[in-house]
Amino acid sequence: MPSIRRPGNLSIAEQKPLIVPVLLGAGGLGVAPLAKKAALTAGAAPAPLAFTTTLVAAFAAIAFLLGARGLRGLVAPRGRAYLHVFLVGFLGSGAVALLAVIAMTGTTATNRGLFQSMYPVATAVAARALLGERLRRLAYLVIGCMTLGLLAMNLSSGDLRLGPPFWLLTLTLPLIGLSDVYARRTLDDADPAFVTVGRLVSGALGLALVLPWVAAEQWVELRDAAAWIGAAGVATAAGLVGLYRAMDTAGASLAAAFAALAPVVTVSLEWVVLGATFSVPQLAGVATVVAGGTALALAGSKART
Numbered sequence: 001m002p003s004i005r006r007p008g009n010l011s012i013a014e015q016k017p018l019i020v021p022v023l024l025g026a027g028g029l030g031v032a033p034l035a036k037k038a039a040l041t042a043g044a045a046p047a048p049l050a051f052t053t054t055l056v057a058a059f060a061a062i063a064f065l066l067g068a069r070g071l072r073g074l075v076a077p078r079g080r081a082y083l084h085v086f087l088v089g090f091l092g093s094g095a096v097a098l099l100a101v102i103a104m105t106g107t108t109a110t111n112r113g114l115f116q117s118m119y120p121v122a123t124a125v126a127a128r129a130l131l132g133e134r135l136r137r138l139a140y141l142v143i144g145c146m147t148l149g150l151l152a153m154n155l156s157s158g159d160l161r162l163g164p165p166f167w168l169l170t171l172t173l174p175l176i177g178l179s180d181v182y183a184r185r186t187l188d189d190a191d192p193a194f195v196t197v198g199r200l201v202s203g204a205l206g207l208a209l210v211l212p213w214v215a216a217e218q219w220v221e222l223r224d225a226a227a228w229i230g231a232a233g234v235a236t237a238a239g240l241v242g243l244y245r246a247m248d249t250a251g252a253s254l255a256a257a258f259a260a261l262a263p264v265v266t267v268s269l270e271w272v273v274l275g276a277t278f279s280v281p282q283l284a285g286v287a288t289v290v291a292g293g294t295a296l297a298l299a300g301s302k303a304r305t
Helices: 012-041 046-069 080-103 109-117 119-131 137-154 164-186 192-213 216-250 252-259 262-273 280-304
Strands: none
Touching (some): 012 080, 012 109, 012 216, 046 216, 080 109, 080 164, 109 119, 109 137, 109 262, 109 280, 262 280
């Protein structure tokens, strides 16, 4: 496992290789929800969109990693690892992707990005519940503030009702937490490259199960959104590969801190590209979630140094 180091402890020579992974990680994870929302706006249906973007992401991740490392790291350390990574991908990259895309038919890409920033929190809470891992008291306070940020994003214009998109995105949190904890217990000795590709491939295989219920005309409608589908898939792969490379350079906690900045990219692009507007409470919610996610990740880095 890579050592965990704070930015101040990295030399100039060590910081330079971190720039590209950070840009790929935060940029890719920020662009992906925007591209999927744009594809929905162009007429793509949720189920085929979730499948095609995940499939493109799988192929793109394989291309990225083959170009960087060849086949090294893409082979399972043992036979049962293929089953484990399938279960992890089925939940974390299949079911979660479908629920998130369905939710975005009624909410913004930024809202989706904020829930994505809560995924490390979901994993920490799941590890607390299932593995007995401890959380600091301050972490509970920060998680509470981040939850208030999500509510501020979803309770707008004085409407105190939380609609279906909020609950669909909320459902993704325990699914991610469960899949990540299961991965930690069963794939701890696997190369992160294998886990990254395996999750995406397994997610696509899982989503293929819903294809018999996709009407033929929905596949035709994907043509108008083809560019956005490609962008979403490549951005997802770039984000995950960038995160993986940042972990190699600076450790998991610092990589998570950089990834927490992804909603800043999403909200900026959604405003510029799709013309979305956000109220002051919603922007405050974005800032709260981003700040909380970054603080938790950096606190984890400090605790492990």
